[in-house]
Amino acid sequence: MVEKPDVGELAPPNRTLMGPGPSDVHPRVLRAMSTPLVGHLDPSFIDIMNEVQELLRYTFRTDNQWTIPVSGTGSASMEAAVGNLVEPGDTMLVPTNGYFGDRMASMAERAGGEVVTVDAPWGEPLDPVDVETAFDEHSPDVFGFVHAETSTGVLQPSVPELTSIAHENDALVVADTVTSLGGVEFRADEWNVDVAYSGPQKCLSCPPGASPLTLNDDAMDKVLSRETQPRSWYLDLSLLEGYWGDERAYHHTAPITNVYALREALRLVAEEGIEERWARHRSVASALKTGVEAMGLEMNAPDAYWLPSLNTVRVPDGVDDGAVIEYLLDEYDLEIASGLGALAGDIWRIGCMGHSARAKNVSYLMTALGDALSEQGADVDVEAGLAATGDAL
Amino acid sequence: MVEKPDVGELAPPNRTLMGPGPSDVHPRVLRAMSTPLVGHLDPSFIDIMNEVQELLRYTFRTDNQWTIPVSGTGSASMEAAVGNLVEPGDTMLVPTNGYFGDRMASMAERAGGEVVTVDAPWGEPLDPVDVETAFDEHSPDVFGFVHAETSTGVLQPSVPELTSIAHENDALVVADTVTSLGGVEFRADEWNVDVAYSGPQKCLSCPPGASPLTLNDDAMDKVLSRETQPRSWYLDLSLLEGYWGDERAYHHTAPITNVYALREALRLVAEEGIEERWARHRSVASALKTGVEAMGLEMNAPDAYWLPSLNTVRVPDGVDDGAVIEYLLDEYDLEIASGLGALAGDIWRIGCMGHSARAKNVSYLMTALGDALSEQGADVDVEAGLAATGDAL
Known part of the structure; x- marks a missing residue:
């Protein structure tokens, strides 16, 4: 028979976190996590959702209506972005200059897309000239790049140049801002980034579990006019639209406490500026x-x-x-x-x-x-x- | 430009939660949520992962090695179960006697499977005779049923009878125990259930964000011998095997705080018995x-x-x-x-x-x-x- 385990009080060591995330969490955010829960359809939670969306828009520097926390850690918001944007038959251009381009590629393949690459050595950013060449060669529908590559410590400069190339070629742009959002200059609207995702446990210093995602109208139009359903029900943005959009209808239970925490972490961002x-x-x-x-x-x-x-x-x-x-x-x-x-x-x-x-x-x-x-x-x-x-x- | 939002202190109302979940959270679990974080690859977190797995086994009544919290809310563990078990070409048998059979069906379709149904009116359980008939007619590879249907308040009796029918027909059984685990008798091993998933915010009274899942060796053999990759990278159990299995290698950042909370919630289960x-x-x-x-x-x-x-x-x-x-x-x-x-x-x-x-x-x-x-x-x-x-x- 299954024995009763003997597990003692939770007493993890008191670390100082200077790795690639999670980072140290502000005491106010920890306190928010211990707030008793309301239901995920409670009118008061709807207000909290609105506030989190507003704060996320401020942090992403965007007016995108479609700005939400995805119910999972950073890779969930990444897969929500890639898996909704890429349809079978689509081609996605991804970078090879770090660990996370490979992950994008794997997600795009699983979504039924074809993957093509733009190369740069690990430890260097993408060169716009190479991106242009890749567009000429492959005519991708979606172009993903990593703004802040956690595996190499490299910041991708000249983002507006990259998005211009993509838009001249009628492609949508997805930016990985996992290690930049809230810590390194990123301007979704001004730089014409169509979709950006992030994780909460890096520069936002929030425990992982609810992860920032923003899509502009062009991107959301593509998502809502797909010919086939996205391959994940959990991350289907057309269904999530019912919960985070005007209707506020039940889709899945939101990670309420993580939303509380994200709200407080983002409030700290706004307070600081x-x-x-x-x-x-x-x-x-x-x-x-x-x-x-x-x-x-x-x-x-x-x-x-x-x-x-x-x-x-x-x-x-x-x-x-x-x-x-x-x-x-x-x-x-x-x-x-x-x-x-x-x-x-x-x-x-x-x-x-x-x-x-x-x-x-x-x-x-x-x-x-x-x-x-x-x-x-x-x-x-x-x-x-x-x-x-x-x-x- | 994007204005700085004016968002006040987090002050949700103090609800008594008697809906379909979340339920009231025990103060000890709330306190666990405010514990400062260690990294998701910290040796001390590996110990915590082991403890959570042991406690989950106790609660599921199983010896399954493959017993983990999935990094998302209940629908994520549901899609991890369905999306990994169902391959393109497979047929999944799902019930029509409540809301959550439909969700199973949608997930199975998105996984590339064919869906067939066993019918019963909303508000009634499945009749083993009908399940047998459905097996004769459709020879499904996977059979999903809802142990505790949250939409109708109906408990599915005679689980061992259902699993016998499935196993005589060489099918694997997936049980939805979202509203039963930790509150209503469920015995994964004794009842020969191959896969069971749940949510933490129901009878476990834990904030949503890390969701119980267990698979026996037969189920995991099917997952690990798939001909095609599961369609979600985030929920790919063969990749998660690297993190929750012996290797403890990085896959994605676990929702550390939610794992802390689940540990404490499960400790309360074990203390009570x-x-x-x-x-x-x-x-x-x-x-x-x-x-x-x-x-x-x-x-x-x-x-x-x-x-x-x-x-x-x-x-x-x-x-x-x-x-x-x-x-x-x-x-x-x-x-x-x-x-x-x-x-x-x-x-x-x-x-x-x-x-x-x-x-x-x-x-x-x-x-x-x-x-x-x-x-x-x-x-x-x-x-x-x-x-x-x-x-x-």
């Missing part, structure tokens, strides 16, 4: 970058494409990346991450996102990293690093 | 049923199929179901729900689930409902109802 928040990320992450460089370490991303929210630092010769990560976790309760895919073993990924993008966290990170590297016998100038960060903060 | 919990639901809901019947109201489900966790009460002639619901919400901060689909306007749905299945809630419900019906001029004996409930509690 979105441009001020971008500036804070840049300034705090810059102190981190200056420090690791002064220490003698090398950033993986070229300066021109440096992504403040996710700093990729090259592992110095002779140092075991995993041993450093373990040391930081064991001795400092501090999380950073290793490289993914093509960059596994070559880099560390150090997040500087949302409530983690603070002087306190960065000072602590520098101290801890310096200690870990010394422990490993790495040839680094810890004092110079700490001094440079201190000066910059 | 699963059989004791089933007995409590039956006893408390019985006091509710006795009371509404003594008041002169009629239950929609026949006594033999009465579902303690979801009580469907017929709306008396001349009474406006919506007005009563509104009155309860406005005057008592109390949520009950109207009928769905074929039963819209004909019934109220009164949940008695998890932390809401308490004498305190049922007494309050009876008082409030009596008042609302008197207000509406219904011909009911409120005093008799209150007395009967009081005696039974």
Whole structure:
């Protein structure tokens, strides 16, 4: 028979989160999560939904009516975007310059689409010239790109140029803003991005579970005029339109508590001001970058494409990346991450996102990293690093 | 430009939740939700995942290795079950005796399957004879049924009989236990159910966002030997196997906080004991049923199929179901729900689930409902109802 498990009180360690997400959550957001629930069709929840939509629009810099939290973590909003936009017979153009382009490709294939690629090495952004060439060659219906690549720490510049190319070719554009939304400049409307999705646990510093998505009218027209149903019922935006649109009719039970939390996290964004928040990320992450460089370490991303929210630092010769990560976790309760895919073993990924993008966290990170590297016998100038960060903060 | 929204502090009303879910959440579970996060790949989170899996097995009454919380609300675990089990070319047999059979059908179609039905009127369970006939006629590969139909308040009896029929015909069985798991007797292994899914916000009284799913080896063998990929990347169980299986490799970011909450909610199940919990639901809901019947109201489900966790009460002639619901919400901060689909306007749905299945809630419900019906001029004996409930509690 199935025995009664003996499971004790929930007592996870008290981490400082400087990895690629989740980031540290603001106490006000944690408190929102412990708010008793109302029903997902309660009139008071309808008000809360409206408020979250308004706050999401502010954060995405968009007037899109169709701006909602998807009931799942970031990959759910990603699949909602790709799976609704791509119909069997459609072609989707995806990038190869990081881990998340592959994921887009897999989702587009499962949606019944054909996938074509625009290439750039891991660690570099897409070149508009290559995007233009790919359009000439493949005439894709949908073009997806990653604004902030979590696997390489590279920021995609010249977004308006990319969207122009796509629109001249009558394609719709999907932007992955998982690691940029709320932390790095992104302007959905001004940059003519048709669809953008994100995760809440990065620069918004909200526990994962309800994930930002926005679609403009062009995109929603395509979704609503599909010839075949999207292949997921749960993520079918034409059905979700009934719940998040004017009707407010039952589709599925929303993750009520996660919506509460997202509302509070977005309220913090609005209180700070979105441009001020971008500036804070840049300034705090810059102190981190200056420090690791002064220490003698090398950033993986070229300066021109440096992504403040996710700093990729090259592992110095002779140092075991995993041993450093373990040391930081064991001795400092501090999380950073290793490289993914093509960059596994070559880099560390150090997040500087949302409530983690603070002087306190960065000072602590520098101290801890310096200690870990010394422990490993790495040839680094810890004092110079700490001094440079201190000066910059 | 996009204006900064003016959104105040989160202050939802303090509801008593006696609808079809969410139910009232235990304070210990709310507190778990405000616990600071660790990363989804943190060694300490791996321990928490193991504990949640163990607790889920206890609650499902199963030894299935493959027992996990899916990263979404109940419909996500439903689509994970259907979408992974049904391949293009497969036939799935679904019931027509409630709202959720239709949802199963839609998911199976989107998965590329052919859908056939076994019929029973809304408000009645499936008859094993009809299931046998449907198998003879259609030879389905997968058979789905709803153990506790939230739209009709009907409990499906004779589950072992249904699973025998399916297995004699080499089909796999999927059980919807959204409104039964943790509140009404369900025994996955003893009853030979291959796959069962549920939602956390019903008899487990946990905020929605991470949803129970279990598959036995036969089911997982089918999933892992598919010829085509499942049509959702997010819900692909062969990929999730990497995260929840031995490897613990990154797939997507888990909803960490929802996993914390589910752990605490399941700990409460284990502390009480699963059989004791089933007995409590039956006893408390019985006091509710006795009371509404003594008041002169009629239950929609026949006594033999009465579902303690979801009580469907017929709306008396001349009474406006919506007005009563509104009155309860406005005057008592109390949520009950109207009928769905074929039963819209004909019934109220009164949940008695998890932390809401308490004498305190049922007494309050009876008082409030009596008042609302008197207000509406219904011909009911409120005093008799209150007395009967009081005696039974």
